[in-house]
Amino acid sequence: MLSPTFGDIKTAADRIDGLVRPLVVTAGDTDLVPGAESFLALEFLQHTGSFKARGAANLVAALVESNTMPDAGLVASTGRNADLGFVWAAGLFGVPATVFLAETAPAAMVSRLRGLGAEVRLGGATQAEAHSAARAFMNRTGAIDAYTSDETLTAAGAGTLVLEMVSAVSDLDTIVVAVGAGGMFSGVTSAADHLGIRVVGAEPEGSQALHAALAADAVLDVEVDSIAADSLGAQRIWSAALEWACLADVRSVVVGDADIIATRRLLWDRHRIIVEHGAATGLAALRAGAYQPNPGERIGFILCGANTDPADLSYTG
Structure with missing residues (x-):
């Protein structure tokens, strides 16, 4: 896979304009990430229920x-x-x-x-x-x-998220993105790095293909055992994602399943947002302290999918 360039992402934005739903970005409530300004990119509202x-x-x-x-x-x-x-x-x-x-x-x-x-x-x-x-x-x-024919094109398409985020929210300091095989991560990181925005890649402790690759300085297979494995259960990271993580000095963090579950429920109980466990992983990492933001840091979270069974979400009326 070749890493998508910022030019690839701009071309993708023009190509899919009018085909995909515009990104909705909303300010997060103060209880989500105390001490920081949070913004939620509601990409789970996209066609088919995810950024894909x-x-x-x-x-x-x-x-x-x-x-x-x-x-x-x-x-x-x-x-x-x-x-x-x-x-x-x-x-x-x-x-x-x-x-x-x-x-x-x-x-x-x-x-x-x-x-x-x-x-x-x-x-x-x-x-x-x-x-x-x-x-x-x-x-x-x-x-x-379709999945492997041209990964640069699919990653570039995912990267268009960032262009819409910065159009909606000025002066973003950081974007937090959940990492699976690395397609969305590659596109988001390429765009964010070009725009001078820090990227935090978040993974479940039981599915940390990027985190393990960074530690080993090489792509390798990892065991997958996480509540979020249905969307973030990649056994290995794409090589381009590892390259971008190093080039852009990405902060890689991991979070436990208990925190992912709790954050997903929090999004529903207090904010009436239903997402997959994978989509809650980035926010869970910050709430668990895996990444410590600076005071007043302006952080965007990509809530990337909602193809989930809501039956296990508690209802509080």
């Missing part, structure tokens, strides 16, 4: 513009939010989308994907087995793997 729609729209639009989209279209097989984003973006341009999921895939996910126009093929006991079927399909038909 931005990168997917940029990828599909670029391939269609360059006449390099194959007739067989896209294949997705992550079993996560990325699949929803790619299928939604494919539908915008009338591009075929085929999704391979394990037989145990949640019925709600299958229904949503089919509702967006995807052909969903169920097979295999695990998502890894479903992905093997996806590779065989790509080899046979010429369809492309």
